[in-house]
Amino acid sequence: MPHFDSDYVELLMRRLGRIAPDAVPRWGTLRRDTLIEHLMWVVLHSMGRSDQMAFQGNWLTRRLLAPLILNGWVPIPKNLPIPKKDRARGVTLRCPGGLDDLRALLEEYLNLVQADEFHPAPHPLFGDIGVDGWDKMHLRHFEHHLRQFGV
Template identity: 30%
Template sequence: MKSLFDSEVYGEILNRIDQLKATDRGQWGKMTVGQMVWHCQVPLKVAVANKPNSKKGNLLVRWFFKKSLYNDTPWRKNLPTSPFAKTTEAKDFTTEREKLRALITEFHQLNNRKTWNPHPLFGRLTHEQWGLMQYKHLDHHLRQFGV
């Protein structure tokens, strides 16, 4: 499994993002490419902010989905999107892509972070799990848009 903390993987993801075009259409789902690059920022913002969280997350979600965050099995198409990571508003592709690239870089540079607060939905994750999860989420949506 690939991790966004790995320098080669980081470069691969940025390269794939650069291949996206404003006219791209998803092979599944309802998001536009602008909405997708906005959506992909949400879990990276959670990780980068590393805010203390008193929530223990949704136990049902954690039990059913947590292990799929960082294993080698690709996510199935049309998984439900968490409400806080969903938008129906139009998003400017170019602006949102640049924000996403900056967040990916900021996350990648956290390779030496020792302390991670629990994820608001999935609870405690190891450093390794954070890197695997971020890669898997980005890979899922880049495949959705054919890159």
């Protein structure tokens, strides 16, 4: 698996750019624009700069599910719903923006990590996964959605 670095960001941008605005995903209801907004939200969330979701995890998600997903032994499930609590609070898991905004955000994220100034927020299910955990999570999450659109 690649590392979440500048080379990966360039590859990600090229692959996202190949998704037509009207592309129909293999599963789910996302479209290209809402996918980009969703990816932005997740990165912002990892940086502690989004609508924070209530922690939904427990011992099982932190100790068993997290390593299985983060290490790629189990794929990210498709069509995960927003928890009712968070939906009621208006959490949409999206942040307005386009491809250029996502690129700028990812560059900012990487700069913070490289400067050792990134202070990650807890994952909503896995809890405190640290910088390395978010690195793995972002890679798995991006690849999950790229597969969703066949790129």
